[in-house]
Amino acid sequence: MNAITKRPESLLDVTMHYCPGCGHSVAHRLIAETMDELKIRERTVVVAPVGCAVFADKYFNCDSIQGPHGRGPAIATGIKRAKPDSIVFSYQGDGDLASIGMAEIVHAAARGENITVIFINNAIYGMTGGQMAPTTLVGQTATTAPKGRNPLLQGFPMNISEMLSKLESPRYIERVSVDSAPNVIKAKKAIKKAFENQVNKIGFSFVEVLSICPTNWGVTPLKGLDFLREKMMPQYPLGVFKDEKESVAQKIQEGK
Amino acid sequence: MYQGVRISGFGGQGVVSAGVLLAQAGLVDGKAVSWYPSYGPEMRGGTANCSVVMTDTEVATPVVAMPDTAIIMNEPSLPKFEPLVKKGGLLIINTSLVKTKATRTDIKVIYVPCNEIAEKVGSLKAANLVALGTFAGATGAVSIDAIANAMKKVFKRAKPEILELNRKALEEGAKLK
Amino acid sequence: MAEKVLMKGNEALAEGAIRAGCRFFAGYPITPQNEVPEYMSWRQEEVGGAFVQAESEVAAVNMLYGAAATGVRSMTSSSSPGVSLKQEGITYLAGSDLPCLIVNVMRGGPGLGSIAGGQADYTQATRGGGNGDYRTIVLAPFSVEELGNFPKKAFELSEKYRIPAMILADGILGQMMEGMSYNFEPVDPAALCVKPWAIGPNTTGRKRNQVYSYGLAEGELEAMVLKRAERYALVERDEVIYEERNTEDADVLIVAYGISARASIAAMEIARAKGIKVGMIRPITLWPFPAKRIAELASKVKAVLCVEMSLGQMKVDVDLAVNGKTPTYLHAKSGAFFPVAEEIAVAIESALNGKKEQLFNLADLAEKATNERAEAKNAPCKEGALL
Numbered sequence: 028m029n030a031i032t033k034r035p036e037s038l039l040d041v042t043m044h045y046c047p048g049c050g051h052s053v054a055h056r057l058i059a060e061t062m063d064e065l066k067i068r069e070r071t072v073v074v075a076p077v078g079c080a081v082f083a084d085k086y087f088n089c090d091s092i093q094g095p096h097g098r099g100p101a102i103a104t105g106i107k108r109a110k111p112d113s114i115v116f117s118y119q120g121d122g123d124l125a126s127i128g129m130a131e132i133v134h135a136a137a138r139g140e141n142i143t144v145i146f147i148n149n150a151i152y153g154m155t156g157g158q159m160a161p162t163t164l165v166g167q168t169a170t171t172a173p174k175g176r177n178p179l180l181q182g183f184p185m186n187i188s189e190m191l192s193k194l195e196s197p198r199y200i201e202r203v204s205v206d207s208a209p210n211v212i213k214a215k216k217a218i219k220k221a222f223e224n225q226v227n228k229i230g231f232s233f234v235e236v237l238s239i240c241p242t243n244w245g246v247t248p249l250k251g252l253d254f255l256r257e258k259m260m261p262q263y264p265l266g267v268f269k270d271e272k273e274s275v276a277q278k279i280q281e282g283k
Numbered sequence: 284m285y286q287g288v289r290i291s292g293f294g295g296q297g298v299v300s301a302g303v304l305l306a307q308a309g310l311v312d313g314k315a316v317s318w319y320p321s322y323g324p325e326m327r328g329g330t331a332n333c334s335v336v337m338t339d340t341e342v343a344t345p346v347v348a349m350p351d352t353a354i355i356m357n358e359p360s361l362p363k364f365e366p367l368v369k370k371g372g373l374l375i376i377n378t379s380l381v382k383t384k385a386t387r388t389d390i391k392v393i394y395v396p397c398n399e400i401a402e403k404v405g406s407l408k409a410a411n412l413v414a415l416g417t418f419a420g421a422t423g424a425v426s427i428d429a430i431a432n433a434m435k436k437v438f439k440r441a442k443p444e445i446l447e448l449n450r451k452a453l454e455e456g457a458k459l460k
Numbered sequence: 461m462a463e464k465v466l467m468k469g470n471e472a473l474a475e476g477a478i479r480a481g482c483r484f485f486a487g488y489p490i491t492p493q494n495e496v497p498e499y500m501s502w503r504q505e506e507v508g509g510a511f512v513q514a515e516s517e518v519a520a521v522n523m524l525y526g527a528a529a530t531g532v533r534s535m536t537s538s539s540s541p542g543v544s545l546k547q548e549g550i551t552y553l554a555g556s557d558l559p560c561l562i563v564n565v566m567r568g569g570p571g572l573g574s575i576a577g578g579q580a581d582y583t584q585a586t587r588g589g590g591n592g593d594y595r596t597i598v599l600a601p602f603s604v605e606e607l608g609n610f611p612k613k614a615f616e617l618s619e620k621y622r623i624p625a626m627i628l629a630d631g632i633l634g635q636m637m638e639g640m641s642y643n644f645e646p647v648d649p650a651a652l653c654v655k656p657w658a659i660g661p662n663t664t665g666r667k668r669n670q671v672y673s674y675g676l677a678e679g680e681l682e683a684m685v686l687k688r689a690e691r692y693a694l695v696e697r698d699e700v701i702y703e704e705r706n707t708e709d710a711d712v713l714i715v716a717y718g719i720s721a722r723a724s725i726a727a728m729e730i731a732r733a734k735g736i737k738v739g740m741i742r743p744i745t746l747w748p749f750p751a752k753r754i755a756e757l758a759s760k761v762k763a764v765l766c767v768e769m770s771l772g773q774m775k776v777d778v779d780l781a782v783n784g785k786t787p788t789y790l791h792a793k794s795g796a797f798f799p800v801a802e803e804i805a806v807a808i809e810s811a812l813n814g815k816k817e818q819l820f821n822l823a824d825l826a827e828k829a830t831n832e833r834a835e836a837k838n839a840p841c842k843e844g845a846l847l
Contacts, residue, residue, distance in 0.1 A: 101525075
């Protein structure tokens with residue numbers, strides 16, 4: 028019998044702590060497959076966040092560093108500048124990246140750091156227990172917005188991919204989803220490209236992954252997928268927001 | 284030998300760089316030196332000043348609270364530093380900009396029209412060097428040669444004719460005692 | 461010794477760090493330490509190192525966290541309000557056992573305070589500063605020469621014990637110029653040993669390295685903290701550095717560090733000229749603190765005088781060392797622009813003769829405040845009242 032798939036070498040054979048239906052484990056697998064395919068495991072460093080993915084350092088079979096809430100892009104900057112041969116990715120959730128770490132992600136993107144950032148957007152704080160995130164939808168309930176997000180009090184959700192795509196330096200920004208097999212395949216392509224760009228020294232690459240949080244949304248995984256498609260996708264349309272083929276250095280050299 | 288100096292004037296009069304020059308000259312002469320610029324609101328627009336210490340042993344505090352010599356380059360600096368000069372110390376006053384006379388009788392006062400002398404030498408910018416020349420001449424704490432040598436280290440990009448002009452300003456200043 | 465070069469404290473420090481093999485610097489502008497990042501911006505490029513002007517102090521210290529984890533000698537610098545912001549990263553660095561150098565060119569505080577020199581971050585520096593049970597090794601230079609030579613010492617101690625090191629300077633030392641000569645040959649970073657714990661490209665087939673400060677399983681964090689405490693104990697036992705002056709015959713012992721020690725030296729000259737036997741111990745490591753030596757010296761004098769630009773933060777450590785066996789006094793210049801030798805000289809006499817002039821005394825302050833409150837008739841809503 029031929030095995031047609033196997034656990035990626037870059038993903039350790041340990042039990043993950045993620046809830047049933049959670050998108051983190053899928054995103055982890057896609058990253059690990061990419062590390063295998065690009066043969067970069069031996070020089071990759073994962074910057075684990077604060078949030079549900081805090082233990083990402085226990086799951087990826089590569090060097091790791093676990094940092095303070097929101098500071099992943101700054102830590103990744105430090106590693107990459109000190110060791111330019113390393114492949115560094117910051118893995119962050121929406122509270123981490125879009126709230127407390129807004130300055131770090133915007134400036135790492137503005138500097139055009141040659142790093143990869145994987146941004147898991149599930150519109151809620153997971154680990155701390157379902158509080159409102161910057162990406163929580165209008166009307167969506169949270170433990171700190173029991174009547175639902177009210178734009179008059181809490182403003183409107185933040186579209187991070189769109190925001191970052193307005194900057195000059197980022198090379199690649201795409202929003203994907205892991206709600207269905209076709210979308211998972213697209214997500215894989217995006218993640219792979221975001222790492223290839225780093226290997227090829229193209230520059231800052233960012234993939235936003237729409238994901239579900241059945242536990243904190245208070246729904247079954249299947250209902251969660253419906254919510255993602257019906258409510259999240261209209262607010263957070265999938266697609267490529269920026270895709271530059273050349274690095275900033277190449278562009279400047281060519282006088283473009 | 285110990286000399287604690289306070290140089291004070293408007294920002295732009297070169298009081299801070301005159302202090303650096305003095306410290307560098309002391310170092311050239313083999314002395315222990317320190318230089319410390321003033322801080323605070325007076326950094327913007329108002330009075331700038333710095334402390335310079337030169338000694339044969341080691342510099343204790345770099346902040347000269349009671350100077351042996353105060354070089355007063357503008358009017359507001361006089362009431363600020365005249366009272367602080369040590370008894371028997373020296374006050375050098377730039378009469379081009381300071382019209383008030385010193386009131387203390389227990390210190391030596393030298394009145395120097397720094398701006399006029401500098402203009403005569405060739406550049407108003409050398410007014411601070413005229414004052415340094417007076418200091419060197421009156422105290423003997425540092426030689427004109429040492430200051431001239433220090434200029435080559437501090438003003439690295441200065442042209443030879445400027446260095447020559449500066450030296451002239453020092454020498455003219457040293458004539459006043 | 462090499463010919464001395466006139467250098468600003470901040471620049472001597474930056475060059476000293478480069479010579480010590482520092483190849484990563486991240487910082488953010490703040491007075492009075494701006495010459496450090498300015499110098500690093502071109503000098504790191506010259507030596508093939510990295511310089512990043514971060515978007516904030518918080519980002520800068522986290523860049524340091526990432527860079528230090530790669531084993532490259534890395535540093536950040538800032539001044540008091542900025543160092544407060546850096547505490548987040550410092551506690552992670554400590555919790556992850558990463559060597560690195562953090563520089564605080566202190567200014568007046570609290571809050572925005574002043575941009576002049578200060579020493580009021582003593583407690584923050586010597587007790588850890590951020591959350592959790594940790595220490596940083598703290599070196600307190602008192603001259604431009606020490607500012608330039610201490611980065612190497614700091615990196616070496618930091619790597620030996622895997623404890624973040626801090627150089628605690630102040631705005632006066634940072635801004636002043638003095639003759640500078642380095643007492644060591646430039647370090648070639650390539651010649652330093654490869655850190656077995658460092659993250660980054662794995663070229664030796666080692667097992668993967670993980671840098672983290674958490675221990676969520678029962679007993680895990682406690683084991684980490686206790687293991688670290690063993691190294692703290694070694695540091696306290698073996699790495700205390702101090703300097704003594706005129707202590708042989710002293711009746712009054714001054715304890716002062718940094719710029720306060722400089723002013724105290726001048727004050728000693730004034731007092732000695734009057735026939736007062738005064739000596740000084742200058743802690744060079746603030747943690748580990750030279751408690752043992754201070755206790756020995758205190759037992760031989762009539763009074764101990766602490767001189768600091770803070771309201772007795774260092775005196776807490778001195779009191780712990782002296783343990784009530786000798787009277788201790790404080791000359792405090794918190795919020796002042798600089799300590800004044802002539803005032804310290806008065807304080808020396810006061811300490812010896814039981815007088816109050818130039819000594820900071822909480823009991824007197826309480827009495828003053830009580831009287832002010834009585835005058836204000838306890839009217840907290842009265843305009844201008846601060847009750």
